[in-house]
Amino acid sequence: MESEIKKRFDNYIREKGLRKTAQRDVILEAAFSSDDHFTAEELWMKARKIDPKTSRATVYRTITLLLECGMLREIDLGRDERVYDPNFIESPDHNHLICIDCGKVVEFEDENAAVLIDCITRRLGFRPTSKSMRIEACCDKLRSSGMCENLIELRLGKK
Ligand SMILES: [Zn+2]
Ligand SMILES: [Zn+2]
Incomplete structure (x- = not known):
């Protein structure tokens, strides 16, 4: 730490x-x-x-x-x-992608997304105080190969 x-x-x-x-x-x-x-x-x-x-x-x-x-x-x-989430100190604008199939959470940062959120918020007459978005997604791995190690872990109760 x-x-x-x-x-x-x-x-x-x-x-x-x-x-x-x-x-x-x-x-x-x-x-x-x-x-x-x-x-x-x-x-x-x-x-x-x-x-x-x-x-x-x-x-x-x-x-x-x-x-x-x-x-x-x-x-x-x-x-x-x-x-x-303990990661906002290091990356205040990070986003989350959540897999609705296997529950995996992926953190990501994207400058363009941050600028876009900023523009939209200001156009609506506000100032953003935190810029974090959440994307729900399907598991590509599960769809293409029929399984995903994350789902297996989830079912075994490790996560
Ligand atoms: Zn996070
Ligand atoms: Zn998966």
């Missing part, structure tokens, strides 16, 4: 008048050590791998703090559960 992330969170904690705790640091590490999106339960699992004593309530409270300070964003993957 980059120290910038830790610094930013520490500043926010201080502004809020909260104490720095080792538990929150563990959760921060679990959240930002990879690009993976996660649910609260998944984050709890990751955090417990670093420190088995991490409490579930602290995970939920820390997620709220991270959302408040804009370090984490909730994204809509069309699932029933809340999914959080």
Whole structure:
């Protein structure tokens, strides 16, 4: 995890008048050590791998703090559960393509798409504050070869 992330969170904690705790640091590490999106339960699992004593309530409270300070964003993957995305710090305008067949999520950035969204928003008389789009798509691999390793993983419950 980059120290910038830790610094930013520490500043926010201080502004809020909260104490720095080792538990929150563990959760921060679990959240930002990879690009993976996660649910609260998944984050709890990751955090417990670093420190088995991490409490579930602290995970939920820390997620709220991270959302408040804009370090984490909730994204809509069309699932029933809340999914959080740690990648908006590095790429604030990134987009998601979601495969409706196998559930794979592909993150991408595109300058032209960002400019286009910007133009449309301004033409409608607004200023964009975040430019993220979501594309739902069919799995090409599944259609052409009849199977997709992602779907197999999904069915095995690994994802
Ligand atoms: Zn993302
Ligand atoms: Zn697929």
